Amino acid sequence: DQQVKQNSPSLSVQEGRISILNCDYTNSMFDYFLWYKKYPAEGPTFLISISSIKDKNEDGRFTVFLNKSAKHLSLHIVPSQPGDSAVYFCAASAYGGGATNKLIFGTGTLLAVQP
Amino acid sequence: DSGVTQTPKHLITATGQRVTLRCSPRSGDLSVYWYQQSLDQGLQFLIQYYNGEERAKGNILERFSAQQFPDLHSELNLSSLELGDSALYFCASSVGSGGSETQYFGPGTRLLVL
Numbered sequence: 001d002q003q004v005k006q007n008s009p010s011l012s013v014q015e016g017r018i019s020i021l022n023c024d025y026t027n028s029m030f031d032y033f034l035w036y037k038k039y040p041a042e043g044p045t046f047l048i049s050i051s052s053i054k055d056k057n058e059d060g061r062f063t064v065f066l067n068k069s070a071k072h073l074s075l076h077i078v079p080s081q082p083g084d085s086a087v088y089f090c091a092a093s094a095y096g097g098g099a100t101n102k103l104i105f106g107t108g109t110l111l112a113v114q115p
Numbered sequence: 116d117s118g119v120t121q122t123p124k125h126l127i128t129a130t131g132q133r134v135t136l137r138c139s140p141r142s143g144d145l146s147v148y149w150y151q152q153s154l155d156q157g158l159q160f161l162i163q164y165y166n167g168e169e170r171a172k173g174n175i176l177e178r179f180s181a182q183q184f185p186d187l188h189s190e191l192n193l194s195s196l197e198l199g200d201s202a203l204y205f206c207a208s209s210v211g212s213g214g215s216e217t218q219y220f221g222p223g224t225r226l227l228v229l
Contacts, residue, residue: 032215043117043205043220044158051215089158095214100171102148103207103218105158 003027004092006106014114019077021109023090026071030092032101035064035075038087038108047088048075080113087111118142119221121206127227133194136224140187140208146170147189148209148218149181153202164189165212196228 005024013019021035031052036044050057050064050073057064063076077084090106118141128134140147149161151174160173164183175181178196183189193200203225207218 034217036220041223041225043119043121043222045117046217046219049215049217091158093214100163100212101209101214101216101218102160102163102171102173103150103158104160105150107157 002107003030004090004104004106006088006090006109008109009107010110010112012112012114013080015082016079019075019080019084019111019113021075021077021088021090021111023073023075023106024071025073025092027092027094027104028071029094030104031095032093033064033066033073034091034093034103035062036089036091037084038089044089077111080111082113082115085111085113117219117221119206119208119219121204121221121224123224124222125225125227127229128196129229130196130198132196132228133192134196134226136191136193136204136206136226138189138191138206138208138221140189140206141219144208144210144219145187146209146212146216146218147183147187148207149175149189149191150205150207150220151202152205152223153199158205161191163212170212193226198228201226201228 034049091103093101209216
């Protein structure tokens with residue numbers, strides 16, 4: 001059962017334009033969501049996170065939006081740069097009840113930013 | 116650089132063997148997590164330790180075990196290795212084990228079982 005889904009395996013965007021990466025989840029107990037960027041043969045790099053009590057969090061060129069009613073979150077990158085080309089993972093955790101914040105990951109979206 | 120270190124970077128071994136992967140968390144972090152990334156399963160949570168004690172278990176095989184030492188570094192032991200254990204193994208750390216904590220990942224250990 002895939003609790004965190006990234007339905008777009010890949011996305012291609014022109015440099016300078018907006019990149020929008022999407023993520024859906026099924027577990028309503030998730031209360032913290034994160035986006036990681038990953039290059040081949042490297043570990044995931046933390047980008048930005050959002051708590052379930054918020055609907056938006058912004059950090060520089062990166063903004064994450066959370067729609068709890070739709071169980072959907074998205075990552076906006078504006079403007080996109082060639083160095084943003086990587087695999088982006090959405091992850092979620094549900095602390096309540098388990099006293100652990102283990103992450104459940106989506107399958108990733110490969111972003112290619114064309115110069 | 117996340118501040119999380121993992122050794123070795125690459126490991127090649129044979130079926131039936133045993134290996135140990137090592138992780139040092141970021142300075143000040145008490146929680147260590149192990150994840151496995153394989154081609155067909157994506158990034159999967161294996162196990163979490165907090166300040167030396169096991170906190171949570173995920174999809175970890177009985178042939179695998181882990182521990183966290185008093186200096187907070189952690190080791191993941193994989194035994195009776197099978198071809199299907201070939202994967203990237205990542206360690207992550209966070210300050211504590213509360214809600215809404217960000218995990219920072221190490222560079223990973225690539226294990227190849229021949």
